[in-house]
Amino acid sequence: MKSDSEEQKKSDDNLQRIIKELSDYKYAIDESSIVAITDQKGIIKHANDNFCKISKYSREELIGQDHRIINSGFHPKEFIRDIWTTIANGKIWKGELKNKAKDGTIYWVDTTIVPFLNEDGKPYQYVAIRADITERKRVEENLEKSLKEVLDYKYALDESSIVAITDQKGIIKYVNDNFCKISKYTREELIGQDHRIVNSAYHPKEFIRELWTTIANGKIWRGDIKNKTKDGTTYWVETTIVPFLNEHGKPYQYVAIRADITQRKLTEEQLSRNIKELERSNKELEQFAYIASHDLQEPLRMVGSYMQLLERRYKGKLDKDADDFIHFAMDGATRMKQLIGDLLNYSRMNKEGLIEPVNMNEVMHEVMQNLSASTKESGASVHFSDLPVIEADRTQMVQLLQNLISNAIKFRKEEIPSLINIKTEKQESKWLFSVSDNGIGIEGQYSEKVFIIFKQLHTKAKYSGTGIGLAIAKKITERHGGTIWFESEFGKGTTFFFTLNAKTTLPLNINS
Amino acid sequence: MIRPAEILLVEDSPGDIRLTMEALKGSRITNNLHIVTDGVEAIDFLMKREKYVDAPTPDLILLDLNLPKKSGFEVLSEIKESIQLRVIPVVVLTTSQSERDILLSYEMHVNCFVSKPVEFDAFFNVIRTIEDFWFTIVKLPKQ
Incomplete structure (x- = not known):
């Protein structure tokens, strides 16, 4: 008997111990996990505090409800069907689920669902043990987004x-397809090679050294x-090299990003060749104009002188026709002399050029003196008043203003x-001058023509001159870093505007 | 009796030669105009060489700068280096107006530098004035 009661007691103790152990487990699980128990149809029978807390439902609201109350609708139907199957x-399901709390917020749970079977081997309830992985999922999602962004960039x-x-x-550790394409090497030929494989030897040593130092x-x-392809042709690349530094601040790799600018370089080269060619031909033209006008003077002097000698000796001694003919020939010679003189002047514009502070008031006084006959007549x-002092070629300033005023x-x-x-x-770095008159004005259609050398809008009979005055004015303003233009109302008057650099640096004296 | 003025014109342009002759034609001073058309001939004339053995020593030389064979500068320098010739006044008469030519001429002791005026009347005037100045105003050494 004694043994019976002793065994009974032993077995009671055992039971007590097991219950204690189980309740410890339960306690630990309730502390650590989100636990729910449903019947075989998914109706919630039990929800622990953590479940209530994360789902934001009270226990009363949950018990008796279908477990789908917390479905987020995020997972596809097949996924849900697979869980139920x-x-x-009678098998355990493990996975990550996205659920929805009472207030509509979303949370992720790492889930294990354990089915409990009756004696027929059919589940009569499911225990779901979950851990909150919302934060981890958020980080993962961000990471994934960043990674995708990086991949997009790449x-x-x-x-x-x-x-x-x-x-x-x-x-070379890495090259992309474009690198292979432009360099005409395969990736296998490039990886492991010194990057100098594409050097063209075009750049001086100092240039390369400066690059490496940087x-x-x-x-x-x-x-x-300028780089060289496998077949020896060259190409130009606009290059950015970014060094990546290790923890000691030393570069451990360089990423070079380049754009093909071969076409642009070719165009630039062509352009600079064209500019040089233009400069040369321009210089030649000026030289030509100078020499031509200079050498033309000699024979012209002969024509003029002998015509005059003819006139002096034979005027009135031949007949009326002879006198007329001599007159026209002399008139032609006189005009030609004027033209040659002007041309010589024009081509000399580039030759002279002492730049000094010039008081434009003094310049105007000189102009007025030069034009005194025509202003009087x-x-x-x-x-004019309070004109500035500017850095300029004095002679050219006199000529510029004199040409504009005598035109007016x-x-x-x-x-x-x-x-x-x-x-x-005064403008920012320039002086703006205006010379306005109340004269006959210029018709709009001629606005481009007036500055062209020897272009005249009027007949010789009405207005004398060779048509060089404004061409010279244009050249002078351009030599002083400025521009010239006009505004005019036909029949009402004209205003010529020109700008001059406040501080002038003349272009290199190409003829001297 | 006053002997005529002997003038040597060193000039290669026939047009200018004739113009100078015309200008001197109506002059008040009796003159003999001698003409040579290049630098070598000019020196021959002055040295009385070759065909110029009987040439007179000129009282005035009108010298163009732009000459065939020997330039006006070379002629000028030979004249001014010669003890016999350097007493003869030399007038450079040229179309050049270059500052360099003017300075160089005076550095080589030219007596005066005159630019040929483009105007016919002015040219006549210049020739007359030169003649007037050197033969009526200026005292020259007796030969």
Whole structure:
């Protein structure tokens, strides 16, 4: 008997111990996990505190509800069906689920569902033990997004650019398709090679040394490089080399990103050749104009002199026709002399050039003196005051203003006295001058023509001159870093504007 | 009796030669104009060589700078280096207006540098004035 009661007690103790152990387990699981128990139909029979907390439902709201109350709708139907098939067949299901809390917020749980079977081997309840992995999922999602972004960048870069990565010694570690395409090497031929394999030897040593010094010091280098392909042809690349530094601040690799600018370089080269050619032919033309006009003077002097000798000796001694003929021949010679003189002047524009501070008031006084005969004869009045001192070629300044003012006097209206105003205005780095008159004006259609050498809008009979005045004015302003233009109302008057650099640096004296 | 003025014109352009002759034609001073058309001939004339053995020593030389064979500068330098010839006044008469030519001429002791005027009347005037100045105003050494 004793043994019976002793055994009974032993077995009670055992039971007590097991219950204690089980309740410890339960306690630990309830503390650590989200636990729910449903019947075989998915109706919630039990939910622990963690389940209530994460789902934001009270226990009362959950018990008796279908477990689908927390479905987020995120998972496809097949996924859900697979869970049910698994557990209905008495197997454990493990996976990550996205659920929805009462307030609509979403949470992720790492889930294990254990089916409990009755004596027929059919599940009569399911225990779901879950862990909150929302934070991990968020980080994962962000990571994935960043990774996708990086991949997108890489894709875009590979599509647009020529990319190579070398180690700190310049050994090629990576090249993209564009690099292979432009260099005409295969990837296998490039990887492991010194990057100098594409050097064209075009750049001086100092240039290459400067590049290496820059990137070896951890700085980004940018520049245009001429490289050589496998077949020996060359190509130009606009290059950015970015050094990547290790924890000691030393570069462990270089990423070179390049764009093919061969076509641009070719165009640039062509352009600079064209410019040189233009400069040369321009210089030649000026030289030609100078020599031609200079040498033309000699024979012209002969024609003129002998015509005059003819006139002096034989005027009135031959007949009326002879006198007329001599007159026309002499008139032609005189005009030609004027033209040659002007041409010589024009071609000399580039030759002289002492740049000094020039008081434009003094310049105007000199101009007025030079034009005193024509201002007196025409009754023109010229107004100016407080003109600036500028850095310029004095002789050319006199000529510039004199040409504009004498034009204004020449093209005056007959019925009213000529009124000419000279004004200045300081702009940023330039002086703006204006010379306005109340003369006959210029028709809009001629606005381009007036500055062309020997272009005249009027007949010789009406207005004398060779048509060089404005061409010279244009050349002078351009030599002083400025421009010239005009505004005019036909029949009302004209204002010529020109700008001059406040500080002038003349272009190199190409003829001297 | 006053002997005529002997003038040597060193000039290669026939047009200018004739113009100078025309200008001197109506002059008040009786003159003999001698003409040579290049630098070598000019020196021959002055040295009385070859066909110029009987040539007179000129009282005035009108010298163009742009000459065949021997340039005006070379002629000028030979004249001014010769003890016999350097007393003869030399007038450079040229179309050049270059500052360099002017300075160089005076450095080589030219007596005066005159630019040929483009105008016919002015040219006549210049020739007359030169003649007037050197033969009526200036005292020259007796030969």
